[in-house]
Amino acid sequence: MKHFYFLSLFLMDLPGPIHDFLLVFLGSGLILGGLGVVLLTNPIYSAFSLGLVFVCISLFYIPSNSHFVAAAQLLIYVGAINVLIIFAVMFMNGSEYYKDFNLWTVGDGVTSVVCTSIFCFTNYYYSRYVMVRELFGLQDQTK
Secondary structure, three states: OHHHHHHHHHOOOOOHHHHHHHHHHHHHHHHHHHHHHHHOOOHHHHHHHHHHHHHHHHHOOOOOOOHHHHHHHHHHHHHHHHHHHHHHHHHOOHHHHOOOOOOOOHHHHHHHHHHHHHHHHHHHHHHHHHHHHHHHOOOOOOO
16 A cells, blocks of 8 residues: 555545545546446436536545535536536437437447556556566655
8 A cells, every 4th residue: 555655645534444445436436427428328417427527526625624625616516517518408409319329339439448448558557667666665756
């Protein structure tokens, strides 16, 4: 857990298992919500997924005791911008989205393959980077 030193500032006074669960839960909410924004064909469902992303981002501020920023994030992004997006989408003609209802298109497949490969690439090389830093005992130069 040494290489997660940047998360120690993020999660100040929570016990270990609780903040690990919170990070996994909110991170998976961000990933699933982002995939929902990109991959869902119905714009209403995409807007609701965007709302999930905004809520998860605002909840990331709570463990760092930034309650005002979390409340502002909820009020501004979820309460105003996402509602405005849903309001604008509702004015569009919704029946045209169900004429050519394809659950999975080529663009969705390409997007998911590219995003998954970027995630795997960065995860693989970041773990190698941390392992080499720990092997040679290199210190962080940003402090």
